[in-house]
Amino acid sequence: MAAVLPVEVIAHVMRFLSVGDRKAAALVNRQWYEASLDPALQTNTVFHLLTPFTTGSTVQSFGLRKSPHLILNDMDGSSKSKEVVQKACQHLGQHLQSLSLKGSDITEATFMVIVPHCCNLRKLDLSSCNSLFLSGNLLRKAEDLKSAEKSLVNVRELNLASLRHLSDCVFNRLVGVMPNVEKLSLSGCTVSYEFNPYAKGSQTRASTSVLTFINIKAFLEQQGKKLASLDLSKTALPGSSLRELATVPGLAIRELNIAGNRDLTDDDILRLVKRQTSLTSLNVSMCGELTSETVLHIQTYVPQMQYLNFSKCRRMRDSAASKLYTLPGLRYINFAECPQISSKALIAGLSSKPMPYLTSVCLAHCTLVRDEFVEALGKSVPHLQELDLTSCLAITDRSVHAIAAFLPELKRLSLAWCKNVTDYGILGLEKPEEVGDEGRLCELTGGRFSRNFGTIGFFSPPSAAEVSVCKITQEEALAVLAQQDAGMPSGLQRLAGLRVLDLSTCQQLSDLGITCAIRFRELVCLRLNMCTGLTDRSLVSIATNVPSLEELSISQCHQVTDDGVTKVVKRLQRLTFLDVSCNDRLTNHTLASIGQHCRCLQKLDVSLCSQMSHDALDKLQYRLPHLVSLQSRLVL
Structure with missing residues (x-):
């Protein structure tokens, strides 16, 4: 049937495909290749030529x-x-x-x-x-x-x-x-x-x-x-120069990036927004002297603001977030690494009144964010497309259930370092009472100061009950798969349009849970670093059920072997980025498989893989001349 379709019809069909899908479709036959040359399909195509x-x-x-x-x-x-x-x-x-x-x-x-x-x-x-x-x-x-x-x-x-x-x-x-x-x-x-x-x-x-x-x-x-x-980001711009810039006659900037200029103060931003009232996008990330007063100035003088980035402005408090509803046109908000922003303020600012245009929220490393906010956000902003909750340590399966239930349009989701997320969360199942959440917030209540240093001797170590992994049973997994086959997806499977998923360091995820939950036809980027339950079985499932994958990170997954990586690279021909670092079970056989099957690979990280050799790396680079980046630290 495909061979007899007119070129014009094939070209029209390709307009509904992603760039990766169009590249794969162009390999069907000569007619499909000619259809892929349609100028209307080239608007989002980028040629990247390495001249040597x-x-x-x-x-x-x-x-x-x-x-x-x-x-x-x-x-x-x-x-x-x-x-x-x-x-x-x-x-x-x-x-x-x-x-x-x-x-x-x-x-x-x-x-x-x-x-x-x-x-x-x-x-x-x-x-x-x-x-x-x-x-x-x-x-x-x-x-x-x-x-x-x-x-x-x-x-x-x-x-x-x-x-x-x-x-x-x-x-x-x-x-x-x-x-x-x-x-x-x-x-x-x-x-x-x-x-x-x-x-x-x-x-x-x-x-x-x-x-x-x-x-x-x-x-x-x-x-x-x-x-x-x-x-003008990272130019060491002083406040006096910013005030001069704001007063330039006739200047009406709509987008301004002054990130990383650490000497800027609230008064400098006040002078700016008073004069540049047409601003719709402002990036002041890494401006450590700014406080919540900056947000109040923005709300007063530029209420039409659409994009705001306050990441690493650590002096921001609840008042910075509690009145965000006064910016009805807001599309993007970033409070990453603002540790004093609480769930109560975020609920008041983003969920108390309609935010019809909000599509992206980043709250990475905001440790005071709780499940209540995620539930409120899902109910009030169902059209959200990007959500970053990296290192929000108090997030549990309740948040994952809310995300799956209320955010069907989500395309990017990061739950990295959310260590209380379990198989029950990503599969949409209710956790049995005997393995409930009591005592599980070890990162907050167990006396741990950071992800690196544990208790360092000041408190007693967590009990075995606190650190035990909550796994689903074989019967529960089979029930989930049967439900998916019947056309009734649950858990993360309800996010059919998901394209980027980060579950790094969610160490309570088991091999069985990952196998049942990660089945996305459109997913292009998957990060499972430090998921210690990941095995070759998970990789075989990913290779089979995530056909569009282009970026895969499985660093410090110590149960993965050559056999699992080989099966992945054989099936996932679109891979452009692969991270298998810090794994002593991977050998030169992995490098040989990558060199044989990954013709599109551009970046590879095999650092700290002690069973690999430099000779095998040299052979790999010879077979893959288009490899842009090869990280091989401490490979003998």
Whole structure:
């Protein structure tokens, strides 16, 4: 039947598939491959070319797809890299809308080979391309400047993050040939206030050696009406500079990232939101001096806020969360590592009134979060798509039941380090009374200070009853499977659209529970690190019932053997990331199986696998030349 369908019909069907599913469907036959070349299917397709391992003929074949997105990595001054770049420009250049050269050792000459072919470019990423800016002569020649002005006029997004050698002069030449830039990132760049405060007139001259805030401010005064997004994170921006930025005439930023600038205070944020009333996204993570007053200022002056990130702002208290309902358009909220935020405040802020647009909540390491909040959140925000409860140590099976019952649209779920989650929670079963939750919150009531140091001698160790693993029986597992076969899923199985699941260090999960619960057709990322109950049986079930998996982490799962990993890599042909580190039972046989079956693998971690050898690793790298990252610490 598939062979006789018209190409147009097949292409229409592919529009409803994910990128991974489309790649698999394109391998059916030549007709399906031709259907996958439909330009309408290329809008979310990204070509990632590692220039040392890519041939010109390969790039030429990619030109048939007319993909608008291209990433070029590991470029150097070799003739092969130049050939790949030239071919990429010839066959993909006219269709490109997004080009990333992040981290490449690209030269000015190679960059000027690329630029003339990219006339429709809208997004350019030059982050970490330090070799390109080392000499300070980029676009200094008149002919280069003229060519760039003609080709880069349509660029809307420019990423100049993590550049050590960016100077005022080069920055001015770059933004001068891109007059329509709307999003600018200078994250991680070293920014001085002015390059020579003692020289007369230094505030009006551009530096040839450093990037100055005075120069950035001058750019904002010229481009302010067009600029919608600005990223100044990790630039050591002082509060005085932020106040100056807020008062630039005509500037109306909608997205601002000032994360990691630790000297910022509540008063600085007040000055900002008073002047920049069009803000809809603000990231102030890792700004340790900010308190709950910042949230109150935001609620007062920018009630249209949609994205807020307060992660690692440890001075935030309950008042920061209790009135979040005054931001009715809120879509994303992040209070990760804000240990003083309680469930009571979160219930008042997120569950007391309707939050119709809220889709993502991150409360990682908020140890005061309880089951009551998760239940209230599920009932009041049923359209939630992302929920991160990593290291919320008081979370139990009640929360897992609420998530499964009330959040059917969830796509990302993290319950890592929630050590009180058991098989009964992920399978949607009621726990028998004799193995109830009493005495199980050992991380909170057993005198343990951290996940690493236990009781360190101040308190008596937990009793055997406190640390015993609560496992389901064979009869209960068979009943769950029968219910699933009858079309009545329970537990996490009700989250049919789940794509990312993290159950790392949920050590009360058993082999039987994992086998019955993890059966998701669309799941692409699964993390089961330190799940000590995981065995080869679990891996065989995952390989069979999670066919779309692309990322798998099973670090410190000491019962896993070569046989289990071999069966996984044979079945899961889409794997791009695999972490099997810290396992003394894995040998060179695992590496041989990975080299034979994982043709798409890009990242592999086998650190602390003492039974593996460097010779086997060398053979693996030879068989998988596209392997971007291989972690092999302490492999003998």
